Amino acid sequence: MRKWGAGEWPYTTAGLEFCQILSGYGSFVPEGGEPILPNSGDAILFYPRTAGRWIVVETLKGLSLTLPNASYL
Template sequence: MTITHLQNAAAATLSEPKPVSAPLGEPVPAISYLDVERADQVETGIWEATPGRWARYVAEQEFCHFIAGHGTFTPEGGAPIAFKAGDAFMMSENTRGIWDIQETVRKTYVIIKR
């Protein structure tokens, strides 16, 4: 049995922020994270993004729970999904869309790798 415990996710130290790879205008958002690789095809961790917009491709299925901030995610061909601290959603594999962060967002996530 493997148990991953993300302690105090709201205040955990993350990686050095780096600009996103496909920004859509200014400001250019930066992301930072703490990834925990496991032996069971699951990745979990904490992710943070500063305000701005960018295109994103989500290759694997992902569940995320927002613990700070707010914004929207607009899946390709779909309506914007507004989220705020306390919300959660599940993205299917091969999801394409646009992140639009209005206030720095922090989330915990679980990615199911195949």
């Protein structure tokens, strides 16, 4: 399990990344895109080299899996 504390930071995925949100509240704003507002139980799939900004209001707890060599998508 991972925890992402409250705050804001830039983020770029290293590979294909899957996140399952278990609790907390925040958003991910991809560069040039619409905000993603995950809730408990939501899953997010980020393509390799997705760049944006995390804005965490209440500590997010979740599961995360990164496949660093998944550049085939």
